Structure formats: C-alpha cells, structure tokens
Amino acid sequence: MQVEFHFARNFKLRPLTPCSLGVILCRRLCASHPIGPPCHRRVCPRLRPSRWRTPTVLGTAPSLQVDWQNRRFCSIVLHQADTRQAHAVRKEVTVSENECNEFSELVRAHFDSLTKSERRIADYILRNSDEAAFLSAAELADRLGLSEATIVRFAHTLGFAGFPELRACLQDLFRRRVSHAARLRKKLAEISPESHILEQVVAMEMEYLTDALQTVSRDAFDEAVRLICGARRIFVYALSGSATLAELLQHRLRRFGLEVVLLTQSGREICEPLLTLGSQDVLFALLFFNLSDVMEATLAYAKACGARVILLTDTLGPLLREHTDVLLEAQRGPVMAFHSLIVPMAIIQALIIAVAMADKEKSLATLDKLDEIRRRLSFDVPVRIWWREKKGSG
Template sequence: MDKQAHDVECNGLIKIIKDNYKMMSKGQKLLAKYTLDNYSKVAFMTASKLGETVGVSESTVVRFANALGYSGYPKFQDALQELIKTKLTTVERVEMSNNDYSTDSLILEKVLKDDIDNIKETLDYLSEDTYEQAVNAIFSARKVYIMGLRSSIYVAKYLGYYLSYILDDVKIIRMDMGEPVEQMIKIGEGDVFISISFPRYSKKTLQVVNFARGRGAKVIAITDSHNAPISKVSDVVVTVKNNMISFIDSLVPAFSVANALVIGVAMREKDDIKSYFNELENIWKEFEIFE
C-alpha cells in the first residue's frame, strides 16, 4: 500500500469499523465499541493490553484488525495514530504516553527504537521518484525559500544551512524577522518554496504556502501525510513519518530526509562543491576558525 492510499484509509477508519460492525463476532463487536469510544487510548495500547481491557483474547484482537482490512494489529494501530495525530492536546499526549515511558530503565531504548522505526517507515512510504522531483526542483531553482514554524524551524535552519553551501541564493524564513510574506515579497516564478509542517499543523504555514503558489513559485512540502493541509496545495509532497514519542513528535526522520536532499543536490554540483570547500578551507585557516 502506498502512502497516499494509507492516509485515505486512516481517515476512513471510523467508517470502516461502523460499516463492518454487524458482521463481527461478539468479541469483535466489544473491541469495535471500545475502540470507537476510546480510540485515542487504543492507538497506544498493545494487542494484549487491549484484549485484557475488553475481556477478549489477544488472537481476537488480531482477527479484529484483520477483519477491518489490516495485515496485522500494528497496521491498525498505525491507522489510529494517524487519525488522532492532529486532534490531541499536549496534555493528552502526556497522559497517553505515561504507560509507555513509565520505567526509567526502558526510556532510552524505547525512544531510540521508535526513532529507528520512524526512519524505516519513512523509507517505505517515500518514493524515489518523489525524492528526485524534490532534488531537481531545488537544484534548478532561481532562489530557494525555506520555512518551518514551531519545532520545525530547526529542520528548516538545518536544511538551509547546508543548502547555502551549495546554492547561491537560499533564504530561511524567520519569525523574528517579521511576517513570512514580508520576507517573501520578491518570490515568483522560477523560485522554490520548501515548507516543513508536522502536527499540530500551523494555520500560518498554509497561508504562506498559498501566498507562494499565488506568486508562481513551486512548492515542496515536507510533511507527514498526503492529507496534511499543505500537501493539497503543493507541487511535490515529501512524506516523513513522525509518530509521537511521548508529548513530542520525532523529527529525526525529517533531519535524515534533509540530509538526503542536501546530498542529492550536492551530487549535481560535485566539481563546484569541491572548489567551494577548498576556498572555505583557506578562509577557515586564515581566520583560525578551527583548532
């Protein structure tokens, strides 16, 4: 299943449960009712814990997921997490993650494994063709504008920092420099606007994307879903998995994708890059930048 189909399925999950309710076994109906009433909890419960809570076996839980069209319980759980991602407050996230991170000795291992899983899922869902479209657009742009709000600003700064080594004109949109549209007053055809947005989605991000499109710029969205607000108005959608880790979202895959974009662009400028860094090395040496 590709990422876009996966997103559509997530949005229709509640309807799927309701449509299949009459054909379910008694145990599956108990699971369906509990899920509809407590889907924000079920999204973070193991199959055994859900079965114990409802009063059915773990195998019944797995069959319930299969009956809804999922290859296994983890896929069903992923769909629930996608469903609730934009609806939870930070307080609700903390409350739901208490059980997962209640043992200090397991926190380090679980957080790192969750980040690894997010990177693996990003690789599974992000197509090579989409990646190449993004790289080609960035490489051929007259000017590249990059914006990420809230925690996404750090991904934007990271991407902009390294792209500026390769490209002549890269601008990072910063909230401390005034309204984003004021900083993009000269954006137009031939330019690329890279927008980085993850749940809970900022309304301002969508406003700025629409502004860039209205001026004729090509828009690249780096976001978690084809159903994200900016995805629907972007030319290229680079999907990055960022399942929740406690009350924060994992941005590790976003940084990995940023690395891949930078290296992809750099490989098209290999000779120029080598010359540029040779000159930089001389400057760093002259000004004693490094030990």
C-alpha cells in the same frame, strides 16, 4: 448468568429480559448517538447479546457522571458468564468524543441515504476515528472487507469530492482533539522499567526510521533534489520546533553556493521576506501535524507566484496536496505518539547529500573557497602554524 453494566445516566432497572435490556440501553444511547435515532423495535447491533436467553435482575451501578454536551467519555461494560463453558466473555461498547463531532453530525444528516455497507463504514470510522483518519481508501476497504469503490461512494454520499477530502476532514478533527499532553502521556506509558530508557527510545526511533523508507517516495525525493538544484533561491519555511530543521538545511545549502532565504517568522513578519518570491524560486516547507490558516495561505501564495513548492510533512499531505508540487511524506511513528524530529532530520540530511552529489565539482569548489576565506580571515589558523609564528616573534 450475571450481567453487570456501568453507565452515565442513572436510572433504576426492573427485572427484565436480555432483549429488553438491549432495547432500553439502545434508546438511552441512540437518542444522542450520531448514526441514528432510537432503534425501538429491535436490539441495537452495538449491544445485541446473541446468546442471552434467561431473564436477569439488574440494579443501578453508576460509575461515571457524563456531560454529553461537553463530549466527555462514557462507557458501558457488559459481562456475560457462561457456567457451562466455565469462562467469561467481556464485551465493551464505548461511546466517546470520537462520535460527537462534525463528522458524526454529517453522518446523521445523510444516514437515511446510506446503504448497509456504507453504514458499516460510518460505524467503523466513528469507533476508530484516530486510526481511520490516516488510512487510505484501499486500507479502509481491506479492514471492512469491502471494495475500494464502496469507500469512494460513501465519501460521495456524504458530499465530499472523493475519499482524500473525507480523510482530510477526519484528520482535521483529529488534530483539534489530540493534545501534546495526551501524546506525551502515551509515550511515557510505553516506557518499560525493565530496560534503560535510552535503549528503548533509540530502538523506537530506529523503527520509525525504517518505516520512513516505506512512506517516502523515491521519485518525489529525486524531484525535490532537481528543483532545489535548479532554483534561483530556496525559501525554507518552518515554524516552532521545525525551525531547527530549516536552519540546518539553510546552513548546509549555503555552503554549496545556493542562495537560501529562511522563513521562520510568524504572523505579519513573514510577509516582507515573501515580497521577492518569484517563479524561479522554490519554497521548501517543513510542516508537521498541526496546520494553521497562515501556513496554508503561505503555500497557496507561493503557488500563485509561480514558485515550486516542496512539502516535507508527516500527516498534512492530504490537506495541502493542492498547494504542493512535490510531497515528501515521512511518518514519524504512530499518530498518537510523542514525535521527535529524527525522521525528518534524516530526510533533510539525505537531501543535502543528494544536492551535493548532483553537482560535485561546484559543491566541493564552494567548500574549498569557504576554507580559503576562513584562512584569510584567520578564523581557522592551524595550531602548529600559530605556535611557530608566536615562537618566532618571541
């Protein structure tokens, strides 16, 4: 049997048994591990070599230099070779920055009060924080083979009002850690040289569009249409790249005779347009992935004014639910993907058509009036008429 390992903190190992190896590694890691102190008299379950029986001589094999305070990546790789079975089993134990954040400190503070099942939940979340941040309580319970009530009790034990608040905390930590460059790097890695990039990207977006049908509530969509049609004015709020979607929605709804106010300003400039926001108005917000204090304050102010708030988002629902009347959640692909605006644009297009359908006569009459105005102002004079008039004057 051969055991190899790579670790960040360099120290020499003497001949030792597999169990003592587990204890040493456990002490070295768990001293700074977020879910508890050193295990001392038992082998850490993260490193327990269940089939190791013979002593093994190991030497130092440093491969990484890790600054634990700066939360850089560290991994320990254990290889077990069984000559009798003529195969090798490779085990990886990873300690990453996922385990070094505010949530892990919270788990450590409440570790003694956690039950065995709750410690399983904590360990799973710490190891799979990117995924767990976007799972529902039912989905997380299914992954661990536990009841949904156990998941909720775990959230209560940590001091959260419920699981949605716990998930909102995890999502906030995730957004602060994941950069645009990391997501683009992942997207580029998914591109295969075997087929054209155009074909692959279109196929991905088609898949995301299909998945969006499962995440957007039909009842919420219909309620959004009803609020838009009944509003005195629609304030469309979006920033950065999402502003293009806001401009599209404003452009189309105005053609149906609706009064639309575009809110794409940042900083203090957004305050003046909000002066006239009232209880008969609707704030339609398009916010994706990142959330700022100004965004949340804008939605909270709209609710305080009595306006109805519609939010189209991908992952911000749990964070902004209390400030919204209608939530349209549209997943734009995996959370670590480099997202496009195709999915929300399709939903915007569906809303535009639905608003037109809600009052066909008014929508068509308004468009006819627009054509008449254009004709009178000579913006859309047919070519044949222009050519005939030119020949007659010549």
